[in-house]
Amino acid sequence: xxTLDDTxxxxxxxxxxxRKSGLRRIFERRETSLVLVLVAxxxxxxxxxxxxxxxxxxxxxxxxxxxxxxVGIGVAMVxxxxxxxxxxxxxxxxxxxxxxxxxxxxxxxxLIFVVLASCALGGVLGAINGGIVATLKVPSIMVTLGxxxxxxxxxxxxxxxxxxxxxxxxxxYNTIAxxxxxxxxxxxxxxxxxAGIAHVFIRHTYSGRSLLxxxxxxxxAEKMGIASKRWIFGAFVLSGVLSGxxxxxxGARYGTVDSSVxxxxxxxxxxxxxxxxxxxxxxNGSILGVIVGAAILSVIAIGLALLNVSQFWLQAIxxxxxxxxxxxxxxxxxxxxxxxKGARS
Amino acid sequence: MxxxxxxxxxxxxxxxxxxxxxxxxxxxxxxxxxADRTIADCTVTMIPKSTDNPxxxxxxxGFIQASEELGGKLExxxxxxxxxxxxxxxxxxxxxxxxxxxxxxxxxxTAVAPSLDAAAKTGTKIVAWDGDVAQGSxxxxxxxxxxxxxxxxxxxxxADAMDDTGExxxxxxxxxxxxxxxxxxxxxxxxKDPKYSGMELVxxxxxxxxxxxxxxxxxxxxxxYPELKGIMAPTPVALEAAVKAVNDLGxxxxxxxxxxxxxxxxxxxxxxxxxxxxxxxxxxxxGYLTYYATAAYIEGKITGxxxxxxxxxxxxxxxxxANGEIIMGDPVVYTKDNVEAAIEKDFEATN
Numbered sequence: 001x002x003t004l005d006d007t008x009x010x011x012x013x014x015x016x017x018x019r020k021s022g023l024r025r026i027f028e029r030r031e032t033s034l035v036l037v038l039v040a041x042x043x044x045x046x047x048x049x050x051x052x053x054x055x056x057x058x059x060x061x062x063x064x065x066x067x068x069x070x071v072g073i074g075v076a077m078v079x080x081x082x083x084x085x086x087x088x089x090x091x092x093x094x095x096x097x098x099x100x101x102x103x104x105x106x107x108x109x110x111l112i113f114v115v116l117a118s119c120a121l122g123g124v125l126g127a128i129n130g131g132i133v134a135t136l137k138v139p140s141i142m143v144t145l146g147x148x149x150x151x152x153x154x155x156x157x158x159x160x161x162x163x164x165x166x167x168x169x170x171x172x173y174n175t176i177a178x179x180x181x182x183x184x185x186x187x188x189x190x191x192x193x194x195a196g197i198a199h200v201f202i203r204h205t206y207s208g209r210s211l212l213x214x215x216x217x218x219x220x221a222e223k224m225g226i227a228s229k230r231w232i233f234g235a236f237v238l239s240g241v242l243s244g245x246x247x248x249x250x251g252a253r254y255g256t257v258d259s260s261v262x263x264x265x266x267x268x269x270x271x272x273x274x275x276x277x278x279x280x281x282x283x284n285g286s287i288l289g290v291i292v293g294a295a296i297l298s299v300i301a302i303g304l305a306l307l308n309v310s311q312f313w314l315q316a317i318x319x320x321x322x323x324x325x326x327x328x329x330x331x332x333x334x335x336x337x338x339x340x341k342g343a344r345s
Numbered sequence: 346m347x348x349x350x351x352x353x354x355x356x357x358x359x360x361x362x363x364x365x366x367x368x369x370x371x372x373x374x375x376x377x378x379x380a381d382r383t384i385a386d387c388t389v390t391m392i393p394k395s396t397d398n399p400x401x402x403x404x405x406x407g408f409i410q411a412s413e414e415l416g417g418k419l420e421x422x423x424x425x426x427x428x429x430x431x432x433x434x435x436x437x438x439x440x441x442x443x444x445x446x447x448x449x450x451x452x453x454x455t456a457v458a459p460s461l462d463a464a465a466k467t468g469t470k471i472v473a474w475d476g477d478v479a480q481g482s483x484x485x486x487x488x489x490x491x492x493x494x495x496x497x498x499x500x501x502x503x504a505d506a507m508d509d510t511g512e513x514x515x516x517x518x519x520x521x522x523x524x525x526x527x528x529x530x531x532x533x534x535x536x537k538d539p540k541y542s543g544m545e546l547v548x549x550x551x552x553x554x555x556x557x558x559x560x561x562x563x564x565x566x567x568x569x570y571p572e573l574k575g576i577m578a579p580t581p582v583a584l585e586a587a588v589k590a591v592n593d594l595g596x597x598x599x600x601x602x603x604x605x606x607x608x609x610x611x612x613x614x615x616x617x618x619x620x621x622x623x624x625x626x627x628x629x630x631x632g633y634l635t636y637y638a639t640a641a642y643i644e645g646k647i648t649g650x651x652x653x654x655x656x657x658x659x660x661x662x663x664x665x666x667a668n669g670e671i672i673m674g675d676p677v678v679y680t681k682d683n684v685e686a687a688i689e690k691d692f693e694a695t696n
Contacts, residue, residue: 051568060564156425161402166589167613178593255589256556256582259397260426263555305565311550312520 033332034277034292037325041296045303052306055183062188065272065291065298067092067253069191071246071265072273072290073198074126074239079273080202081232082215082282083133083140085239089266090151091125093259095247097155100164100173100257107170115176119244125151126240130233140236148266152259159259166255177252187249191291194242199287211235216283272297275326296325384640385416387445391635392435393423394450394476395554400581400607400628401450403692404475407632414658415640420444427519427554429453433460440464446639449483450475453521458482470642474635476524484649485642485669487635489626490676492524496531498676499604502622503575506601510543511574514566516559516583520551525579532577547573552583559583563590567600578604581611588619608684609692615681622680626673627691634660634673 046053071088078085099118103109129147133140166174179186202208214221214228222228251257276293278285300321304314391408393401405421412419420439424431429452437460439447447469451457458479461471465482474487489495503513515532517525529549536544547570552559559582567573567590576591578584587602597619606614606623614620634657641647641655649669657663665671679687 049569051571057568060568064561156397159397161397161399163399163610165585165610167611167617250557254556254560254586256585258556260395260555262557263426301561302565302568305561306569308548308569 031277031286031288031292033329033336034275034289034296036332037329038292038296038299040328041299041303041321041325045299045306049303049306052303057302057306059183059185061295061298061302063185063253064302065294066185066187066191067246067249068269068272068294068297069291070194070242070249071239071269072276072294073194073287074235074242075269076273076276076278076285076287076290077198077211077235078140078239079278079280080211080215080283080285081228081235082218083232083235084270084280085126085129085144085236086141086266086270087125087129087144087148087151088239088243088269089262089264090148090155091122091240091243092247092250092262092265094125094151094155094158095122095244096250096257096261097159097164097247097259099244099248100169100251101159101162103170103173104164104168111172111176114173115245115248118248119241122240122242122244122247123237124240126237126243127233129240130236133236134229134233152263155261156259163256163258164251165257169251169255173252174255175252177249187253190245190249195287195291202287212283214283215281218282268297271322275322297322300325382445382643384445384643387643388418388420388442389636389639389643390420390422390435390439390442390444390447391632392432392439392447392449393421394432394452395425395427396421396423397425398427399609399692403609403628404450404632404635407629407634408636409632410629411633411636411640411658415636417445417640419636427452429456429521432457436460436464440467440469443467444469445643446470446472448472448474448635448639449478451478451523452476452519454478454523456521470639472635472639472642474631476522480668483669485638485647485665485671487631487638487671487673488524489631489673491672492527493531493534495605495624495676496528497535498678499528499577499579499624500532500535502603502624502678503577503601504541504544506603506621507544507575509541512545512547512570512572513575513577514547514570514573515549515577515579516552516562516566516587517549517578518552518554518580518583528579544575552580552586554580554582556582556586559586560590563587564594567591567594567596573600576600576602576604578602580605581607584614584620584623585611588614592619606679607692608679608688612684612688615679615684618681622678624676624678626676627687629691630660631673633658634663634671638663638671 051057071092075085075088095118098121099114102117103114129144132138132143177187181189202212210226211231214226214231218228250261272294273290274280275296276289278289300318304318309317393404395401408419408421422435432452436447436457440463447464449457451473454477461478461482465471471483472485472487473483477486507513515529517529533546536546548566550562552562563576563586566576576587578587584602584604584606591597591600591602602620603623605625606620607625637657638655647653647655647665649665651665651667653665654662663671
């Protein structure tokens with residue numbers, strides 16, 4: 001792309017960015033109402049169960065949501081481009097086994113190398129998704145649904161009947177996920193750092209805005225010279241890399257790694273991202289939303305687990321609370337919008 | 346105008362004749378199949394709960410040992426993850442391939458029954474092992490030990506380690522796993538003994554043999570019941586997950602974990618003292634015995650009636666009990682003292 005083209009496009013673009021920053025306030029309101037929902041849930045569970053509001057339990061909640069946030073950020077990036085990635089469960093599963101097996105068989109290998117190798121494998125898996133979607137223009141739901149099975153199949157072939165258990169791994173492997181700083185879980189620190197970088201990228205860089213613009217109006221974005229293929233490819237690679245990192249964390253956190261690890265996890269991640277207000281129609285949403293969405297799901301899951309709910313009803317009640325939370329969220333948003341309109345007229 | 350119609354009608358008639366011809370020949374061929382055959386000429390399909398499970402890999406070793414002694418073609422096929430729909434597909438394809446026998450460790454006793462019944466109609470003998478199926482849908486069931494003995498031996502370890510007092514909880518596998526539910530019944534029955542009146546079962550949960558789900562359950566149990574003193578995990582995945590959760594939360598001095606363990610994978614849980622003892626049986630022997638029983642059943646030496654006996658190779662003579670059930674023996678309690686010796690003999694997996 002020549003620099004001349006860039007300058008030509010600049011005014012138009014500025015306008016888009018300007019309009020976006022106008023919309024930004026609504027996004028922020030969107031998150032505000034989600035945070036209110038989260039606070040309401042915390043208050044509710046604190047009243048229902050005396051054990052809910054404890055430092056240990058909040059530590060548990062942020063630990064529980066961290067892997068969802070990390071994978072969710074990659075998925076959100078893909079959703080921003082008006083695509084979807086439903087293969088994350090298998091990417092996490094495959095990389096979890098790969099990393100744990102690698103470390104168990106080569107105990108002398110520095111862990112940083114294991115982490116990088118797992119991220120690289122995840123990146124390759126993501127590149128396959130992104131490559132097919134971007135170059136062949138096949139709908140991403142079909143591509144990633146296919147690779148969901150392919151990656152799981154490779155995992156199954158690789159793992160066979162083998163398991164890597166916490167006993168096979170070095171104690172240091174465990175600490176990748178279990179370290180704390182001033183009592184604050186390290187696994188959540190990873191999530192926050194990744195979220196911080198992603199937030200700055202999306203909100204404060206030209207590239208990040210291009211990504212959102214591409215999702216909100218692919219045709220206009222293309223006319224503006226935004227290289228859509230490259231962004232779509234990049235988003236899928238990122239989703240893969242973050243899944244690869246999550247794979248290492250999974251093994252470190254849950255101990256036993258077999259070929260069924262993280263089965264169905266893609267839906268948990270999608271639920272968190274969508275609850276967090278990221279639009280499946282592209283171009284809309286925020287990283288903060290992903291964090292709040294994951295937090296809402298974790299609070300509901302852990303809150304219900306502390307109440308003496310029968311496990312057979314747990315899922316149904318969990319679904320019910322999620323729907324109720326979203327209805328409450330919409331209700332708040334409408335009130336806010338109505339008040340704003342009222343103030344204008 | 347009439348001609349095409351006539352053609353169509355005659356074509357349909359022909360088809361119908363052809364189909365009825367097929368239908369009439371099938372039963373006669375299955376009558377032959379239903380008659381006693383020799384194991385050497387047979388294909389035997391064995392369907393585990395999950396091929397990706399080291400325990401079943403060890404059972405597979407037993408199948409291979411027995412098939413080398415007796416002959417016959419062994420097909421070991423199953424779902425990678427424990428999905429009952431995948432088991433049903435394997436049953437259907439084994440039925441179509443006219444296996445002499447299908448041996449299955451059922452994930453769900455009732456869900457697999459209709460497809461087993463269909464296979465049985467074409468002359469395939471149905472054997473259940475490890476996990477039983479609905480009784481009318483199988484001839485014999487090879488059980489590793491009685492459910493009562495398995496439940497009680499696990500409970501005894503827990504009660505012992507808890508000094509017979511305090512709160513305990515269960516993390517099992519699938520809620521549809523009939524054999525495990527029977528063990529849990531036996532535990533509950535035993536807990537009624539006045540000796541254990543100080544013990545209270547606070548919750549029974551199901552981790553579906555998924556390490557994350559089992560781990561999360563263990564964490565919530567520990568949080569929800571601050572007085573919890575024991576976790577019973579009658580499945581190795583839950584055992585490993587519960588030990589990890591207890592360690593991660595730093596409550597290993599307060600909470601004891603035991604249940605069903607797999608020495609092939611979990612020897613270190615015992616040697617490091619994280620688990621006082623756990624229960625299992627020899628999976629290699631289970632595979633070996635199942636194959637011998639299946640061969641005897643195929644060859645007509647046994648029919649599943651109570652009191653019949655058959656030769657089970659190195660395991661000696663075995664007798665069929667009530668309801669076509671063959672009990673392999675007593676459960677084995679593994680401790681740090683006997684686990685190493687057992688690994689080589691009983692848990693060598695053949696991949």
